[in-house]
Amino acid sequence: MSPTVIRFLLVGVVNTAVGWFLMFFFYHAAGWSYWASTFIGNSVGAVVSYLLNRRFTFKSDTPLLAGFVRFILVVLVCYVISYHLGERLTNWAFSRVDAVSGHAADIAILLGSVLYTITNYFGQKLVVFAAAPANPARFFGRITESRESETRRGK
Numbered sequence: 001m002s003p004t005v006i007r008f009l010l011v012g013v014v015n016t017a018v019g020w021f022l023m024f025f026f027y028h029a030a031g032w033s034y035w036a037s038t039f040i041g042n043s044v045g046a047v048v049s050y051l052l053n054r055r056f057t058f059k060s061d062t063p064l065l066a067g068f069v070r071f072i073l074v075v076l077v078c079y080v081i082s083y084h085l086g087e088r089l090t091n092w093a094f095s096r097v098d099a100v101s102g103h104a105a106d107i108a109i110l111l112g113s114v115l116y117t118i119t120n121y122f123g124q125k126l127v128v129f130a131a132a133p134a135n136p137a138r139f140f141g142r143i144t145e146s147r148e149s150e151t152r153r154g155k
Contacts, residue, residue, distance in 0.1 A: 007057040008121055011049060016113060019045025023109055034105050038083050038112065046075045049120075058129035067128055074123035078116050086112025 023041030026032040050071045090108035094100045
């Protein structure tokens with residue numbers, strides 16, 4: 001396993017603990033809905049994640065605000081996909097099992113968290129903290145210069 005994945009997982013333990021605590025607290029103690037509880041828990045966990053992953057995991061020089069905007073977009077997409085899929089899969093898998101029907105939301109939260117971790121790692125690595133993409137103007141400028149050189153040489 002790469003050092004980046006290990007650091008990501010360590011950060012994930014911290015932000016997951018924060019997020020799960022809030023999710024289960026708001027769902028069970030405060031009586032909030034599944035969606036409100038998972039959204040608030042994930043939002044707070046996401047801020048913790050961004051700050052730790054930016055410096056510790058990916059050692060990124062991505063500007064704070066620009067990276068945070070990409071981060072929020074990635075987190076929202078991963079959240080909706082992962083927790084929707086977690087809820088749907090749980091309801092499908094346990095709809096006829098009475099022993100777990102009372103815990104379906106808890107199972108969905110856990111499954112959604114696993115799916116979220118996987119999708120979020122790739123989103124952060126490939127979108128949020130990716131090395132700066134090459135400047136397209138420089139790339140196309142080189143092609144143009146090369147073609148002009150070939151034309152001058154008679155090719």
